[in-house]
Amino acid sequence: ELEDTYTVVRENAPDCLLIGNIGAPQLTLANKAVEILDADILAIHLNPLQESIQPEGDLDARGYLDMIGEITSSVDIPILAKETGCGISAESAEALVEAGVDYIDIEGAGGTSWAAVETYRAEDRYLGETFWDWGIPTAVSTAEVANTVDVPIISSGGIRSGLEAAKAIALGADAVGMALPFLKNATSQEQLNRFISRFNDSLRIAMFLVGANSIEELKESKLVIRGKTREWLNERGINTKNYSRR
C-alpha cells in the first residue's frame, strides 16, 4: 500500500547512490525492497540494543547470521551490513564478511542513540537510561574493523563536520555517513545547502592542511591517537603507533 512512498525516491533522484534498508529477519522482503526502490545497495541493519529497550522488541536473534548469508546469496546487488549506534567489533566484522557482506557501516556510539530514542517512548525509562551510552565508540570501531577486514567501510555515528570525517578516513574508513545533522538542518533548502557546503569546506581544509590530494592520500596521513581511544585500541591489540609512524 505504501509502495509510492518508496518509488518516489528514485523518480526524483535518478542518478543518486540509493541504499535500501531492511532488518536481518526480513529475507522475504529483500528482493522486493530492491525492486521497489531500484536500489544500488541493500543495507541490513543490526539493532539489538534498540530491540532490547523497545517494549515490543524482538529479542530472538538466533539464526541472524545465517539469514544474512541467505540474503547475500539471493540478492543481486551488493549488501551493506550496518549497526545503528553501538559499533561493529573486529569479530563481528569477520563474521559478516564470512556471511558474504560487501560493505560495512560501523555506526558506532557517540551519535544518534536508539537506547535514548526508545527511552522517550517507554513508560519506564530505567532500561533506556541504563544503556544510553552502550557501544563501541565510532573512532574505535572504525579502527578495529579497518584493521581486520578488507571490505570498504563507512564510518558513522556522531560525525558532524568535515574535520571529523577526515579523522574517520585517516582511521581507515572509505566514506562517512550522517543522519541527525541532515534532519536538524532540513528546516529549509538554504539551511541544508549551508550545512553541506560547510561540511565540504571543513573536509577540504583538513585535507589541505595535511597535504592530502585525495581520499586515498588522506587515508595515509599520520594520526596521533590519544586518551581513551588509544587505551581502548591498545587493549584490543591494535598498535596505535602504526597510525602515527607509518
Ligand SMILES: Cc1cc2nc3c(=O)[nH]c(=O)nc-3n(C[C@H](O)[C@H](O)[C@H](O)COP(=O)(O)O)c2cc1C
Ligand atoms: C530519525 C532517524 C531514523 C533512522 N532510521 C534508521 C533505519 O530505519 N535503519 C537504519 O539502519 N538506520 C536508521 N537510522 C540510523 C542512521 O542510518 C545512521 O546510521 C545514524 O543515525 C548515524 O548517526 P548520526 O545520526 O549520529 O549521524 C536512523 C537515524 C535517524 C536519526
